[in-house]
Amino acid sequence: MDEPRWLDEREERAWRGLMAMQVDLAEFLDRRLRTRSGLSGADYEVLAHLSEAPEGCVRPFVLGRHLRWEKGRLSQHLGRMERRGLVTRDPCPTDQRGAIVAITPRGRGLIEAAAPQHVADAREAVVDHLTPDQLEALAAIGETVRARLAALDERRAEP
Amino acid sequence: MDEPRWLDEREERAWRGLMAMQVDLAEFLDRRLRTRSGLSGADYEVLAHLSEAPEGCVRPFVLGRHLRWEKGRLSQHLGRMERRGLVTRDPCPTDQRGAIVAITPRGRGLIEAAAPQHVADAREAVVDHLTPDQLEALAAIGETVRARLAALDERRAEP
DNA sequence: CCGAGCTGGTTCACACGTCAACCAGTCGCT
DNA sequence: AGCGACTGGTTGACGTGTGAACCAGCTCGG
Numbered sequence A, B: 001m002d003e004p005r006w007l008d009e010r011e012e013r014a015w016r017g018l019m020a021m022q023v024d025l026a027e028f029l030d031r032r033l034r035t036r037s038g039l040s041g042a043d044y045e046v047l048a049h050l051s052e053a054p055e056g057c058v059r060p061f062v063l064g065r066h067l068r069w070e071k072g073r074l075s076q077h078l079g080r081m082e083r084r085g086l087v088t089r090d091p092c093p094t095d096q097r098g099a100i101v102a103i104t105p106r107g108r109g110l111i112e113a114a115a116p117q118h119v120a121d122a123r124e125a126v127v128d129h130l131t132p133d134q135l136e137a138l139a140a141i142g143e144t145v146r147a148r149l150a151a152l153d154e155r156r157a158e159p
Numbered sequence C: 001c002c003g004a005g006c007t008g009g010t011t012c013a014c015a016c017g018t019c020a021a022c023c024a025g026t027c028g029c030t
Numbered sequence D: 001a002g003c004g005a006c007t008g009g010t011t012g013a014c015g016t017g018t019g020a021a022c023c024a025g026c027t028c029g030g
Helices: A009-038 A041-052 A060-067 A070-081 A105-125 A132-157 B007-035 B041-054 B060-067 B071-083 B105-125 B132-157
Strands: A085-093 A099-103 B087-091 B099-103
Touching: A009 A041, A009 B007, A009 B132, A041 A060, A041 A099, A041 A105, A041 B099, A060 A099, A060 B007, A060 B087, A070 A085, A070 B041, A099 A105, A105 B132, A132 B071, A132 B105, A132 B132, B007 B041, B007 B105, B041 B060, B041 B071, B041 B099, B041 B105, B060 B071, B060 B099, B060 B105, B071 B087, B099 B105
Parallel strands: none
Antiparallel strands: A085 A099, B087 B099
16 A cells, blocks of 8 residues: 555646646636626526426426435525525425425526526637547546546445 | 527537536545545645645745635635644744744644545546546646636736 | 335534635835 | 835635434335
8 A cells, every 4th residue: 555656747747737727617617607697606507407497396306316416405505595586495295395496587587697608608718729639538538537436436335 | 799609519528528527526536535534625735735845834825825725715724724733823933924834743644644545546536547648638638728717817807 | 004214305513615804014115 | 214005814704515413204014
């Protein structure tokens, strides 16, 4: 276990580049979203899902599965969004313990205004400045890494 | 402004891949660090910088510049780290208003144990599973994106 | 039909980040 | 020397994420 195998120069550049890009990009996107639309990244994801759902309403646990959020987080975030009038929560008629979240007109208005802006941000920061080859490479890398992480997660789940 | 220009399929794959990888990877690294070393990502970065400094001590504002953290954040985080005995804060002899942060033996022990683990995590999740070409591509992409973000930031700074 | 266990949700305590206000010490200009 | 601007740092309010405890309703085997 005391055989570190440090990164060589190429690996170091790639790794540091990835980490730095990750931080800067997340910060940029979140700030843009927040200042232009008054939404956080989390708000955006919730509203995006909700706006695509038929009738604009979903059971929270379904939302949680898609977003891969813990239920506590989701519950709290929905509470805040409800307070801001982006979303409503009503008791579910078919399951007495459950709820049903619906997007409000206000929420829909915000997400519909925010979405094109967000895409423009993605273009401005990343997409429009990479070559087709780089886009392909990025997609492949994302694929690979996510597969690795999923495998590592599974192995942890069933010892 | 109502000309969205949505992403085509290639762009969409790359963008979604990047976003998903970003979330999963951050979560993975942070969890590994936390469960194996009891350190958060933020702790790790602070201790890494401190352990590389001569004498193991630095002025907070220097630390802040390198990490690109806001000063409030840094101050609070150092407070928490001090409470946990990872770090000490003493008044600076040459500047009466300032402080000087030093890593404790306990902090040094933790970071020295954590660092090889962290590199191993980086390998396990990413580095070891990409080809040299992909590593090059990743470095170049990171470079490009960071340059873009820096340019966008500058433009905001001086209208 | 009834109790054990599961599931959907909420809540609490805590760690963390941002922003703005604030304080004291330092610097620069006259 | 003195005053205003700047700088290093702390603090408080608030939004957000994690983990665990908790509760009510559902479900399934005996």
